[in-house]
Amino acid sequence: MGLISIEFGLGFPAFFLLYWLFRPRPDIQNGLLTVASLALLWHYASGRVVASVVVFTVLVYLVAKAMQASDSARGRKAWLFAGVTLAVLNLLFWKYAEPWRVPLGELLAGHGLDIDLRNQWLLPLGLSYYTFQGISYLVDCQRGDIQLGRRLALLELLGHFGLFLTVTAGPIQRVTDAKGLTDYRNAPCNALDQIKAREPRHIIAPTFALCLILAGLAKKWWLSGWLASHVVTPVFANPSEYHALDIFTAIQGYTLQLFFDFSGYSDLVVGMGLLLGLRLPVNFRAPLLAHNLREFWNRWHISLSMWIRDYLYIPLGGNRGGFARTQLNLLAAMVLSGIWHGWSGYFLKFALWGLLHGLGLVLLNIGDNVFARLPGWRANGRKRDFIAGLGLPARVLSTFLTVQFVCFCFILFPIQDLGEVVPLFHALGHNVHDVRIGPWTLPVLLAMLVLWALYPAGRRLPEHCAGALARLPALLRPALIFAGFVLIVLLAPSGIPGFMYANF
Template identity: 40%
Template structure:
């Protein structure tokens, strides 16, 4: 069930009324949240709910053992982390590695035949795996005590963030579950603003960009000119930002209405002057998770310059693999890793921010184009599709462009993008000036115009696939 569907909206209104009807009992609210979260996961498949519950029981057992056995806490932590990673690998990467291993066995003439098993990827498994790892590590570091089992189950299954994030940290989110005082709706004007922005971004703008530019150009790249192909890359960069940041706005707004705060996940990423800054601004909860649970444990920047670059590459390769079991995602991660390594080398031998210091605009343009180049591998279904697109980019110089106007429009959008810095705060301020009894009419008018302009069909959340 899409969070943008009319069905979800109506069900959420009914749940919202029931939820706040139990305002004086946060424990009852938690039970309602847990039941609804499992029902939403089960709406995709009842097996997904069962897998999530079994996984929750197993991880909770490891947390109890970590807390109870001070002498062997590290061993229990390592075992728990291995179980988490193996569980994710079996469900998400079995098919990918089965084909690769089978090809290797065939090449070596080894008489080994791996079983052909169709594995369904449970919805949200990447996100609740990361949530559980943060919990185990926090228990080991004694940042928080072992949680109540049902609180922990809600932490892993919390429906606003289980489908496509943001990634919650146990030490930040569990205290929001385990409360005794009645909850309150947090920042209602901000919550409704985020909901409106989400519908506009995902349903309208993202849908239009995808329908007119991304889908037709990526479907047949060899038929388009270089200008059109650049439009396709730029448009996908815009679409994935609108789609993912719009989803984050949506679930953040829902969480605020339920009395919870989710971590900030985006901060105008296409204003970045280099790739390091991009990862500080894009999918912030993931980049911080990778930094804290992969990059720093590998040694971070503490073991010399060369080892630092190796750690960067490993972290970005794992980031690519996390996004999907395919060679194109690994290449996408490798491109970002190589880009950051080159940036680090330049800073070391040419001076910190050697491009930015000379021309911030040039630094921003170079970063933007490199990011758009990497999105090519991210959006391509296979490596051959990406190669076709690259071939067309280097050969279709004489074909007349079909989307020259779109190219100019995107250039204007890119130049105007810095003006959106305070857009959310400005919109919230305008809402506070409107009398409360007019607000429903304003919301209905905005939603009606959005639905009227938007293309037909229900848009997918791109990051729900990861």
């Protein structure tokens, strides 16, 4: 979805004005959001993508109605199983049937149907995200977490799944509240109450919303784009020609590029949601300050992490079967989440990525378990996160090691196959004396270190900027915000950036 494009930049203000003309009627506003979302999907993707969303929505709606009509808990569970199975099969078909595209095309051609599957077989935009939302909706209906009279009507459900703010890359919005999934004020922000509310909406924290949008644009358009063109892409394209320090910097830079890209996009949609009176869940909360891997996953792509917890880890057994079984459940959930990121020839590298993170979490839990048994340790009130009890130096060291683990695991994302890892690490270990360090390497490393040191305070920069603007004359605020936008455009690389996570 081209939220950073000339067409969208011109169209959103017009939609904004139309949307708020119907402020007394939230139901009409919901309809406008649905129509606009489907129109944008059609414009930026295709009619086939719109059809995919509509068909999926009808399927989920009918399964939910069938569960409602069932007189027994067993019947409702059967309908839930059928609905989740169909949703998962639909996801697997589009993501993993790529190798069968050519044989299927040849088979159809042999029967007189000459269909160009090379251009037609494309992953529908937003498939994973509305599939995850559909599964969570069905589970909540089966559990009875949604009262019968408050379940979403068909058009409401279509607006929930296809919302243009979230359909491309989340956040994965739930119809019910979920632990760890909160808005910019750390308040619960389920979609059901917002869709069903009949009180007039209002623009939420407009100055903060605009500052958040500017921060998102700066991260995604300027910083992520600059890192890609100057630091990351050239090195990963041919690591043998670069110094080991260049390669190390590119490894750090890729994680930072991915973070700026994805968190910037999330800031952008959360800010636009506030302008439309909607509270979307915050998807990133300073993950590169996490002092262990468990905390990292509580801060990175939060809506997906919480979804994995609630709909993979807990159904697998969670922590109900003892310590060893808990670790197996955790490992399985992380491998499955890794597999979700890729398809076809990329299957193994993403499975390995999930396995590495799973093993890291398991080792962390084993360490916590060992320290919890030490004499006197329980007296400190800590059964987990034992590093946090060892003082600031230990926290800084553990944060650095956590970030390095994350960075080196993310090496698996930009490479095309696992065979590229060997020359990359060979160059990292040997290109020290015979290759000159690149001109950007030392300044970029220094900038990364400074940013990391300032990040605890800088993470709240949009809030601080909004507070500062609020103390200025009202007429001056739009001019400063517009100046910030112009500055970002001037500093950003040429062209409109794509979205990195759309590749996973």
